[in-house]
Amino acid sequence: GNSAHKWGLTSDRKQKMTRGAQKQGPSIVWFRDDLRLADNQALTAAVAAPAPLLCVYIFDEESEGFRPHGGASRWWLHHSLAALGGEISKKGGRLDLFRGRAKDILPALAAAASAGAAFWTRRYGGAEIALDTVLKTRLVAAGVKTQSFNGQLLHEPWEVKRGARGSFMVYSPYWRAALALPDAGAPLDAPEKILASPYSRGAPKRKSLDELGLLPKRCDWAAGLSANWRPGEKGAQKRLGDFLANGLQAYASARDRPADDAISRLSPHLRFGEISPRQIFAAVRAAETERPELKAGASKFLGELGWREFNYHVFFSHPNAATTNLQRRFDAMPWRDPPLHELKAWRRGQTGYPLVDAGMRELWTTGFMHNRARMAAASFLVKHLLIDWRIGEEWFWDTLCDADPANNPMNWQWVAGSGADAAPYFRVFNPVLQGEKFDPRGDYVRRWIPELAALPDKWIHKPWAAPAAVLLEARVELGKTYPKPVVDLADGRDRALKAFEAVRR
Ligand code: FAD
Numbered sequence: 001g002n003s004a005h006k007w008g009l010t011s012d013r014k015q016k017m018t019r020g021a022q023k024q025g026p027s028i029v030w031f032r033d034d035l036r037l038a039d040n041q042a043l044t045a046a047v048a049a050p051a052p053l054l055c056v057y058i059f060d061e062e063s064e065g066f067r068p069h070g071g072a073s074r075w076w077l078h079h080s081l082a083a084l085g086g087e088i089s090k091k092g093g094r095l096d097l098f099r100g101r102a103k104d105i106l107p108a109l110a111a112a113a114s115a116g117a118a119f120w121t122r123r124y125g126g127a128e129i130a131l132d133t134v135l136k137t138r139l140v141a142a143g144v145k146t147q148s149f150n151g152q153l154l155h156e157p158w159e160v161k162r163g164a165r166g167s168f169m170v171y172s173p174y175w176r177a178a179l180a181l182p183d184a185g186a187p188l189d190a191p192e193k194i195l196a197s198p199y200s201r202g203a204p205k206r207k208s209l210d211e212l213g214l215l216p217k218r219c220d221w222a223a224g225l226s227a228n229w230r231p232g233e234k235g236a237q238k239r240l241g242d243f244l245a246n247g248l249q250a251y252a253s254a255r256d257r258p259a260d261d262a263i264s265r266l267s268p269h270l271r272f273g274e275i276s277p278r279q280i281f282a283a284v285r286a287a288e289t290e291r292p293e294l295k296a297g298a299s300k301f302l303g304e305l306g307w308r309e310f311n312y313h314v315f316f317s318h319p320n321a322a323t324t325n326l327q328r329r330f331d332a333m334p335w336r337d338p339p340l341h342e343l344k345a346w347r348r349g350q351t352g353y354p355l356v357d358a359g360m361r362e363l364w365t366t367g368f369m370h371n372r373a374r375m376a377a378a379s380f381l382v383k384h385l386l387i388d389w390r391i392g393e394e395w396f397w398d399t400l401c402d403a404d405p406a407n408n409p410m411n412w413q414w415v416a417g418s419g420a421d422a423a424p425y426f427r428v429f430n431p432v433l434q435g436e437k438f439d440p441r442g443d444y445v446r447r448w449i450p451e452l453a454a455l456p457d458k459w460i461h462k463p464w465a466a467p468a469a470v471l472l473e474a475r476v477e478l479g480k481t482y483p484k485p486v487v488d489l490a491d492g493r494d495r496a497l498k499a500f501e502a503v504r505r
Contacts, residue, residue, distance in 0.1 A: 024051070024114075024116050025051065025113055025114035025115045025116045025197075026051050026052045026053060026054050026113055026114075026115055026116070026197035027046045027049050027051045027052075027053055027054070027115065027116060027117040027118070027119060028046075028053075028054045028056055028106070028109065028110060028113075028115050028117070028118040028119070028144075029042060029043050029046045029053055029054070029055045029056065029118075029119050029120070030042075030056050030057075030058070030102075030106065030118060030119070030120040031055065031056065031057045031084065031095070031120075031121075032057075032120060032121060032123055032128075032273075033121070033123055033152060033271070033272060033273045034120075034121035034151045034152065034273035034276075035057075035080045035081065035083075035084045035232070035233070035272050035273050035274050036084070036190075036233040036236070036273055036274050036275065036276070037084075037087050037088070037091070037190035037191065037233060038187065038188065038189060038190040038233065038279070039151070039187035039188045039189075039276045039278055039279050040121065040151055040188070040190075040276075041121070041149035041150070041151055041188065042119040042120050042121045042147070042148070042149045042151065043119070043191060044188050044191060045119050045147060045149065046117070046119040047191040047193075047194065049116075049117060051116055051117070051195075051197075052195040052196060052197035052198075053093055053194055053195060053196065053197055054096060054109065054113055054115065054197050054199075055088050055093055055094060055095045055096065055194070055196075056095075056096050056097075056098065056106075056109065057081060057084075057095060057096075057097050057098070058097075058098045058099070058100070058102045058105050058106065059077075059097070059098070059099045059100075059207075059212045059214070060099075060100065060101060060102045060105075062100060062101045063101050063102060063103060063127065063131055064127060064130075065125075065126065065127025065130070066127050066128070067125070067127075067322065067397075067405060069214075069403075070397045070398035070399065070400070070403050071216060071221075071398050071399065072225065072367040072398065072399050072400055072401045072403065073271075073400070073401065073403050074214040074215070074216075075214065075215060075216065075222050075225055075367070075401070076225075076229070076231050076268055076271075076272060076367070076401045077214055077272065078209065078212070078214035078215050079229075079231035079232065080231040080232050080272050080274060081095070081097065081209055081212075081214075082209055082232075083231060083232025083233065083234065083235070083274075084232065084233070085097075085209070087190075087232075087233060087234075088194055091190075091191065091192070091193055091194040092193050092194050092195060092196060093194030093195065093196045094196045094199075096199065096206050097206060097207045097208070097209060097211075097212060098204055098205075098206060098207060099207050099211065099212055100204070102131060102135065103131060103134060103135060104204075105204045106118070106135055106139070107135070107138050107139060107142065108203065108204050109203050109204055110139060110142065110144050111142065112200045112201070112202040112203035112204075113197065113200040113203060114200075115144055116143075116144065116145060117144060117145040117146070117147070118139055118144055118145070118146045118147075119146070119147050119148075119149070120132070120146075120147075120148050120149070121148070121149050121150070121151035121152060121273065122148050122149065122150055122151070122152065122156075123152070124152070124153075124157060124312055124315060124316050124405075124406065125315075125319060125405050126319025126320070127319075129319075132148065136148075151273060151276055152273055152276070152277070152312075153277060153309055153312055154178065154184045154277050154278060154281060154305075154309055155178055155181055155184065155309065157312055157313045157315075157316035157317070158316070159181065160174060160177050160178045160181065160309075160313060161177070162174075162177065166317070167313060167314070167316070167317045168310070168313060168314075169314065169326075169420045169421060170420070170421045171306070171307065171310050171420075171421045174306075174309075174310045174313060175303060175306040175309070175310060178306065178309060179306075184277075184278045184281060185278065186282060187276065187278050187279045187282050221364075224364075224365040224366050224367070225366065225367045225401065227366075228366045228367070228368070229268065229366075229367070229401065231268070231269075231272070231274070232274055233274045233275065235269065235274070236266065236269035236274040236275035237275065239264060239265055239266055239269060240264070240266060240275060240279075240280060240283055243263075243264040243265075243266070244283060244284070244287045246261070247261065247262045247263065247264060247297075248284070248287065248294050248297040248298060248301060249291075249293060249294055249297050250262050250297065251263070251297035251298075251300055251301050252296045252297050252299075252300040255300070255301075255304075255371070256371075256372050256438050257372070257438050257439065257444075258358075258359070258370035258372050258373050258438065258439055258444040259439055259441070259443035259444040259447070263370065263371070264301070265368065266280065267368075267401075267402035267404070267407075268367075268368070268400075268401040268402040270308070270402070270404075271401075271402045271403070271404045277305055277308070277309070280305060281302065281305065284298050284301060284302060285298070307407075308406075308407060310420075310421075311406040311407050311410040311411075312406045314326070314406075314410060314420045315405065315406035315409075315410065318420075321406070321409040321410060321413065322390075322393060322397075322405070322408070322409040323390065325413065325418040326413055326418055326419050326420050326422075327417075327418045327419070327422070329503045330416070330417070330418035330503050332502050332503050333388075333418075333499060333500075333502060333503050334499050334502055335386060335387060335388040335499075336385070336386045336387060338385070338387045338388070338391060342385050342387070342486055342487070343385075343387065343391070345483065345486045346360065346377070346380070346381055346385065346387075346392075346486075347360065347364075347395055348360065348361075348364070349361035349364065349448070349449075350483045350486075351380065351483070351485070351486045351487075352463075352464065352478075352482070352483040352484050352485035352486050353380060353431040353432070353485060353486075354431075354435060354442075354445040354449055354452060354460060354461050354462075354463065355373060355376050355377075355431045355432075355434055355435035355439065355444075355445065355461060356373075356376055356377045356380045356431050357448070357449055358373060358439075358444050358445045358447070358448035358449055359373025359374065359376060359377040359448075360377055361448040361449065362448050363377075363396070363399050363400065364399060365448075367399065367400060367401035368400065368401060368402065369400070370444070372434070372438050373444070374396075374411070375415060375429060375434075376429050376431050376434045376435075377392075378392055378396075378411070378412060378415040378416075379415050379428065379429035380429070380431055382412075382415055382416045382496075383428045383429070383492065383493065383496040384428070384487050384489065384492030384493065384496065385486075385487060385492065386492070386495055386496055386499055389412045389413060389415065389416035389418070390412075392412060393408055393409055393412040396408055396412070417500075425500045425503075426497060426500060428493050428496060428497075430489065430493075431461070431489075432461045432462050432489070435460070435461035436461050439461070440457070441457055442455070442457050442460030442461065445460050445461065446460070449482070451476065451481045451482050452474070452476060452482055454473070454474035454475060454476070455470070455471075455474045455476060456470065456474075463476055463478060463482060464478060464484060464485055
């Protein structure tokens with residue numbers, strides 16, 4: 001099993017024994033995927049100790065096994081760090097930025113500042129855990145007390161137990177077990193004041209935010225991101241408030257309709273830890289206590305948060321999930337060598353299938369895609385085009401603001417059929433039927449594919465089937481203003497099912 005001990009996550013007992021050797025200097029708060037001040041246990045613990053703080057962020061793409069951020073995530077991170085730095089300053093503190101290997105920078109900083117302690121919020125990737133374990137050992141050996149906390153999940157992956165049989169691979173029993181555990185508790189307030197420690201000479205060189213080089217250099221594809229998002233803790237709290245007031249009540253039924261504004265859009269904020277799942281959980285519970293009409297929406301919504309928890313639970317025991325099939329029989333899947341023009345059509349939202357194309361264009365423009373469209377677009381790539389899910393996962397990783405090390409691969413594997421508790425492979429999403437069911441008036445398609453806007457509802461999800469006169473009237477010229485289907489749906493489906501025979505047993 002995966003005991004926390006084995007992973008080196010709890011060495012607090014050992015530390016007590018070495019406490020005699022501790023230094024008295026400032027405390028380091030190492031921010032990673034927890035870019036917030038409220039409900040941040042690591043920060044709260046550091047503030048409680050009577051020492052000034054060194055608040056630190058290290059942009060680290062060099063450590064072994066680290067997955068570099070994609071473009072949209074880098075954009076988000078830039079603005080999130082700007083917001084965090086501003087909030088820390090308002091409290092009297094300072095956020096110091098570094099770039100390079102955390103393994104070198106953190107110990108050097110601790111030594112130069114004679115730091116007495118270091119605090120951080122846990123991460124769950126294999127490489128991240130390995131790095132933290134090494135750092136913990138090193139720092140403790142140098143007399144720096146270290147303490148790590150949960151801030152990213154309601155429950156640690158090892159806390160939700162499936163009897164003696166290890167971890168869960170099925171969502172429903174996992175979430176039942178998680179809900180049966182004691183509540184994660186009340187969220188913490190942000191600290192009143194942060195006492196800044198002076199920056200020590202001889203410490204690793206600090207960088208300005210611009211020097212981290214996170215913003216796009218060539219074209220400014222980020223304009224659509226700026227127009228749609230407000231990274232940072234304030235933006236996250238505003239989203240949550242708006243969602244509780246306007247989205248939650250209808251969530252259970254409206255969450256599947258991509259044209260509706262019924263979803264929370266909290267995923268990128270969660271990805272960077274600008275809000276904690278515990279804060280969300282507590283706020284939803286409080287809202288439904290006050291307004292019982294929210295009950296159905298609340299339970300569905302918390303269940304989705306449960307998928308995030310479940311994915312992290314599985315990810316913790318399958319750290320290679322972004323590259324390896326969870327069900328190894330899928331290793332035999334005869335994926336096609338992806339034809340470049342098909343791949344390009346998919347990426348650019350030019351497949352000729354309006355629901356897929358609308359989703360892919362929403363993604364490119366805003367760094368986000370509605371979950372219903374994600375499922376349709378991913379399924380289309382993996383099944384109708386028979387292209388390896390890993391190729392799609394990479395594109396999403398680069399273009400999603402919420403690109404998440406657990407959620408992205410797990411969801412792709414769910415769609416592909418190779419994942420934990422996955423959709424069966426033979427269930428092939430039909431983008432026309434999905435569109436007609438979940439975007440019945442075509443509002444979502446019209447929003448993202450203006451060249452189809454004048455088509456009547458009846459044809460909006462299958463323009464190739466429309467009579468010539470209807471197309472003419474709507475000024476749609478297939479193959480010119482909007483592409484013809486890149487693959488025939490029935491042919492693509494048959495090919496996928498035939499390929500699936502190879503992994504059947
Ligand atoms: P809401 O409907 O408001 O749900 C609230 C929260 O619950 C979300 O913020 C998210 O944290 C969690 N959640 C909802 N659905 C899922 C789900 N299926 N799996 C895990 N958690 C979920 N989500 C990511 O956060 N990062 C990703 O990189 C990502 N990649 C995906 C790739 C594919 C192919 C698919 C099909 C889904 C992916 N998802 C991913 C899951 C889901 O689409 C998004 O979490 C959701 O659309 C975010 O919108 P929201 O915050 O408004 O969600």
